Structure formats: C-alpha cells, structure tokens
C-alpha cells in the first residue's frame with residue numbers, strides 16, 4: 001500500500017450512501033457521462049466504498065462504486081448501471097470548486113460537510129496518481145503498472161474540461177488519467193487493446209502506463225487508465241473544423257489518418273484472434289443492426305420515416321451472406337471518429353479511446369468485426385465535420401472520405417470501398433447510433449446524423 005495514501009474499505013459504506021442518496025439523485029443525472037438519461041433515478045445500492053482520505057480531516061475523500069436504479073420497482077427495475085464516483089468532503093467549498101458541488105450533507109458519517117466531485121480538486125487527483133505510481137492495493141482497488149515506464153512523483157494535475165463520456169486528469173503535461181464513469185465487469189478493451197498494441201511495438205497508440213481496477217465477486221472492473229500525454233496535440237475534429245473555417249481541404253490529413261488506422265488494424269490482427277464470418281455469423285450481426293434500428297426508431301420519432309429505406313442496407317448484406325460471401329473479422333477500435341485521433345506537434349497521428357461504443361455490452365464490444373466498422377465511423381465523422389461548418393466547400397467530405405480509404409489501402413492492401421454493401425450497412429448502423437446518441441446527449445446536433453440517414457435511406461443500390 002502507498003505510504004502517502006491512508007485508506008480503508010468502509011464498513012460504514014451503506015450508511016454513507018444512504019446519507020448521500022438525495023444529493024446524488026439530483027446530481028448524477030445531470031452529468032454528461034450519466035448513461036441512463038431520461039429515466040429518473042429511484043435509488044442506489046453500494047458496490048464498493050473505499051476511504052482514500054479520512055472523513056473528519058480538512059478534506060475527506062471517498063471512492064465509491066454505486067449502482068443507480070432506474071424505473072419503478074413494479075415495472076421490473078433493471079439492475080442499473082454501476083458508476084465510479086470520487087467524492088470529496090470539505091467544510092465549505094472554495095469558489096474555484098463551485099462547479100463541482102454535489103450538495104450539503106445533513107446526516108450520516110459526513111454530516112455537516114459539503115460534498116463535491118473530487119476530480120475537480122488538486123489533492124484528490126494527486127492521491128490517485130500516487131496510488132497508481134506505487135501500485136497501491138486499497139480495499140477492493142488495485143493499481144498495476146508497466147515497470148518500464150517511469151512516473152515521476154509530484155506531477156501537477158489539471159482536469160480535462162472538454163465534453164467527455166468519462167473524466168480525465170492531465171498530470172504535468174506528461175500523463176493523462178482517464179477515470180471510467182460507467183463501469184462494467186470484465187476485460188475492458190480500453191486497457192486490453194492498447195496493452196496488446198504496446199506489446200506489438202505499435203507507436204500509434206499511447207501505451208498504458210498504469211491502471212486501476214476493482215476486484216469484485218471474482219470479476220475485474222477497469223476503473224482508470226494512465227497513459228502518456230501526447231503533448232501539443234490537436235484532435236482531428238478541431239483540426240478539421242479549423243480547416244473548414246479557412247475554406248481549406250483536409251484530404252492530406254484524411255489520407256494520413258487512413259494510413260494510421262490501417263497500421264493499428266494490421267497490428268491488432270497480428271496480436272489478437274481473427275475469424276471468418278459466414279452466413280451463421282452474419283445473420284446475428286445483421287439482426288443486431290435491425291434491432292438497433294427498431295429501438296432507435298422507437299426512441300427518436302424523427303427516424304421513423306427513414307426506417308424502411310435504411311433496412312435495405314441490412315437486407316442487402318444478409319443477401320450477400322446467404323449467397324455464400326464471407327468476411328474477415330478482427331478486433332477493431334469500435335467507436336472511431338475524428339475526436340479519437342490526435343495529431344502531435346510533429347504531425348504524427350495517434351488513435352485513442354478503445355472503449356468502443358459505451359452503450360454496447362462489453363462482450364459485443366470485444367467481438368472480432370470487419371474493419372469496415374471503424375472505417376464507417378471515420379467516414380461518418382468527415383460528414384459530421386462538414387455539416388458543422390457554416391458553408392462547407394462542395395465535396396469537402398467526399399474528398400476526405402476518398403483520401404481516407406486510399407490511405408487505408410496503401411498500408412493494408414485492402415481498399416474498404418471494394419465492399420460497398422458492407423460499408424453502407426456499417427455506415428447506416430453508425431448513423432442510427434448517432435441519432436440516438438445526439439437525441440440523448442446533444443439534441444441540437446440531431447439534424448447532423450439525420451441528414452446522413454436521409455442520404456443512406458435513399459441510396460438503395462439494388
């Protein structure tokens with residue numbers, strides 16, 4: 001255990017949670033990373049509680065894993081998602097921590113304190129780094145690290161303020177820690193794939209430096225991953241928007257991104273099992289697409305008129321499979337878009353965030369898939385960027401899409417455009433996902449994927 005970190009697993013955890021319950025009920029659903037938007041939280045149950053700094057001191061710090069229950073019990077409440085919370089407790093919050101406020105506690109072990117999201121605060125972030133650095137074992141929490149990478153003590157933390165599905169802290173421009181918010185049991189691809197790529201010597205993906213997991217009921221829960229910070233980097237989304245604003249093309253970068261994606265894909269195919277998908281595998285894959293479309297149309301009425309047209313993309317794929325066509329599948333990124341691509345000051349592209357689409361079950365995210373899945377994600381992203389610009393140059397997105405596929409083919413020898421049926425099915429599936437994502441998280445953005453939906457629904461090649 002780390003010398004500088006005082007810790008214990010809380011036996012008072014349930015009492016603590018009961019006293020925080022009304023505050024968390026109000027605060028949790030307002031967080032960007034809360035996955036259960038639109039359904040009220042009806043209660044919490046404690047999965048694990050660990051005291052990282054003692055309550056009663058000037059700053060108390062609790063690491064909590066809590067399950068948020070949603071829906072009325074008589075409607076057959078689902079078990080609910082498990083969230084990772086880092087709860088700070090102070091007598092009063094200094095003004096710079098005001099945005100982190102959760103509320104004032106009136107009873108239980110923290111009565112009389114103000115609690116807040118401690119990731120906004122310096123000392124708690126330092127405690128996390130120290131735990132990772134020292135390979136701490138704290139109650140259910142365990143930290144492991146790559147012994148070949150050095151982590152200097154005393155790096156100054158700052159929170160990442162951009163919109164995220166999780167929460168990240170940068171340490172002295174040297175490392176970045178991503179704390180996963182909605183956590184699930186099992187091997188998490190956000191750690192698994194970068195570790196596999198590091199073993200392959202791939203430099204396109206920052207190699208995990210240290211990671212924190214919880215061991216609960218014999219299952220690992222990945223809670224956080226520390227990795228080298230790509231200094232002076234801009235992400236592909238920012239860069240694309242800047243180019244669009246200046247009426248400049250992005251095809252050169254798109255081609256480099258295609259090459260980078262192919263490098264990562266070929267390394268993943270070397271490092272982890274691949275498989276051939278025939279009729280028997282394609283049927284459930286297509287069934288999943290159809291089901292996601294049906295659920296999306298239920299959730300977002302604006303999608304309904306296009307559902308029949310979109311479905312033709314899936315039946316075309318099922319028809320090919322029925323004719324005996326086969327596809328190669330391998331581990332892929334799973335949620336590739338411009339925001340997941342970082343260009344360093346020297347112009348090199350890195351790919352980050354291998355978590356996959358956070359809403360999908362872990363087992364599904366870890367299944368080998370055709371590489372067209374990731375390619376489709378990037379193609380959609382060029383389209384997103386063009387739609388976000390005031391007046392994009394005609395053909396901007398089409399030029400990026402073509403350059404990306406060419407770059408991909410240069411490295412892998414496979415041009416994704418040679419399988420238009422598969423590509424259209426994956427693009428359709430992605431656009432449907434985006435419709436649901438935007439309806440839930442950023443309703444103002446809904447017209448962006450809807451315009452793609454209109455195009456894809458009308459592009460029946462048969």
Ligand SMILES: Nc1ncnc2c1ncn2[C@@H]1O[C@H](COP(=O)(O)OP(=O)(O)O)[C@@H](O)[C@H]1O
Nearest residue numbers: 164165166167168176206228229230235352353
């Ligand atoms: N290794 C890194 N170097 C520099 N910035 C990074 C690195 N990893 C992530 N980031 C920044 O942090 C943001 C969030 O990271 P990401 O892994 O995409 O988290 P999330 O799953 O929460 O979206 C990214 O958009 C990127 O700008």
Ligand SMILES: O=P(O)(O)O[C@H]1O[C@H](CO)[C@@H](O[C@H]2O[C@H](CO)[C@@H](O)[C@H](O)[C@H]2O)[C@H](O)[C@H]1O
Nearest residue numbers: 164165237335337338339357380381384434437
């Ligand atoms: O935050 P994550 O990286 O886990 O991804 C989720 O959020 C993304 C938005 O931040 C979302 O991406 C969609 O919007 C992007 C522009 O903001 C665009 O580049 C992507 O092509 C588009 O899919 C992503 O789908 C979602 O999983």
